[in-house]
């Protein structure tokens with residue numbers, strides 16, 4: 333029998349199986365491996381003999397894996413898988429409380445691109461400040477990213493969000509307090525994911541969601557089942573904990589520029605084939621930024637991430653080893 337992992341709490345997993353939701357633990361070989369071997373969205377083989385928790389005896393090959401590197405204070409952080417078998421990454425920001433952190437948003441977009449999972453942007457809390465939408469679209473339009481305005485509170489943009497999630501497996505990511513859980517609750521009345529308060533002092537969230545959790549969406553894709561179970565391919569969304577910081581991990585510095593889709597048309601216009609688009613003369617990407625082909629602040633994000641991913645070789649070797 334197979335199931336799809338909904339969430340992990342310590343060493344137990346909630347698994348959506350044909351007969352309903354069950355609790356399972358890892359068995360044997362799997363248990364001795366890394367903690368993060370099994371994540372939300374994984375399709376697992378189950379052994380449900382006897383009473384007590386079922387055993388997860390195997391993990392099916394993943395069609396995609398979204399992972400990030402935690403930004404460790406001492407050296408490079410650990411590679412952390414977030415969710416498996418997702419079709420799109422929904423990067424959520426808020427117009428305010430907290431206001432958009434463009435460095436972080438660009439990192440999340442790069443992580444999605446580097447994992448080859450297409451990203452989409454949601455700008456929530458629209459009713460607090462509608463003026464943010466236009467500049468937001470101007471920044472991300474040239475990259476071809478769709479920006480969906482929503483308000484979980486005022487019930488705006490929810491049909492469009494539902495359409496976006498229909499028939500697909502999505503993971504919601506973004507800073508704490510932007511309203512990821514609120515949006516999922518708004519789409520799925522009765523679900524009651526925990527919603528946090530915004531700290532009055534900092535205007536940011538308090539990390540209310542503690543672990544990634546997969547939510548099967550009703551009425552999606554016709555099948556109604558959870559993606560992967562018997563190949564049913566229904567819709568689900570993974571709600572994830574808000575991130576305080578995030579680092580791009582394991583992205584080859586040479587492959588970073590194409591993770592900014594609006595740079596791609598200019599990559600063959602640099603004088604040097606191995607141009608890093610930093611300070612080299614006759615750089616096609618820099619010239620395009622100066623001409624206003626895209627927001628030059630995206631190039632600033634690129635530089636920050638470039639510095640991050642081109643750390644000395646001892647640490648990149650360690651990073652690759654994980």
Ligand SMILES: Nc1nc2c(ncn2[C@@H]2O[C@H](COP(=O)(O)OP(=O)(O)OP(=O)(O)O)[C@@H](O)[C@H]2O)c(=O)[nH]1
Nearest residue numbers: 483484485509510511512513514528539540541574
């Ligand atoms: N004004 C306004 N507030 C919202 C909206 N959506 C969510 N909120 C509020 O924002 C706060 C945080 O919402 P959550 O849904 O917990 O945010 P989250 O992104 O899941 O946060 P973490 O789980 O910590 O990552 C709560 O007080 C929500 O009521 C919105 O559209 N407008």
Ligand SMILES: [Mg+2]
Nearest residue numbers: 512513540541
């Ligand atoms: Mg949450």
Ligand SMILES: [Zn+2]
Nearest residue numbers: 602607609615
């Ligand atoms: Zn260049």
